[in-house]
Amino acid sequence: MLPWVPATLLAGGVWFTGGWDGQHSLALRKSLAAAIPLEIAGLTGRELTLPEPDRRVAGVSAYLLRSYAPVGAASQVPPVSLYVGFYERQSRGKTIHSPKNCLPGAGWEPLSSRTATLATARGVARVNRYVLQHGTQRVLVLYWYQGRGRVEANEYVVKWNLLQDAVLRGRTDEALVRVVVPIDESEEQAFAIAAAAASVVMPALEAALPGSTT
DSSP states (O other): OOOTHHHHHOOOOOOHOOOOOOOOOOOSSSOOHSSSSSSETTTHHHEOOHHHHHHHHHTEEEEEEEEESSSSOOOOOOEEEEEEEEEEEEBBBBBBOHHHHHHTTOOOOEEEEEEEEEEEEEEEEEEEEEEETTTTEEEEEEEEEEEEEEEEHHHHHHHHHHHHHHHTTTTOEEEEEEEEEEEEHHHHHHHHHHHHHHHHHHHHHHSSSOOTTT
């Protein structure tokens, strides 16, 4: 084990449980709406508003909520829901809420869970792939954490990076990105649509997030 690891864990634990004032807030370099295209894979986005109680619970500094749908009424392509929640600074009580915890609490039952690999303009990245059911509805969800120069799916690695960067870099800025597609014809069709959207959103988001060396 590296000699600084115990100290990092201890200091990070102190920050996470009691607060740590050494970190600083970092704002977006440009708005999420300006960074992420309104047209993705032939679908057109429509801006939606997060209810204020939900925004307060999430504790986000900025967010983007869009529904992407085909322009032609006759198209059979299902809509895509995109949510990006950005935190300038995370602290006790104001950290990213994992969809793994939030979605089941909203009445969605998880049917399957794994990771998927996407090829994007910023390189290959791993994301979480979930299938959820609510009554007769099924949806496919892709989500990941992006910020401080990283794209990560693993919840434990995300927490470790958060603690390490809080102590060593004074940074906890990060975004949660979630793409949801209804499963109409098949799970693989829904995944192909979600993956196409995610592959555009991931590199586009880099233009808005604070730089990795800030």
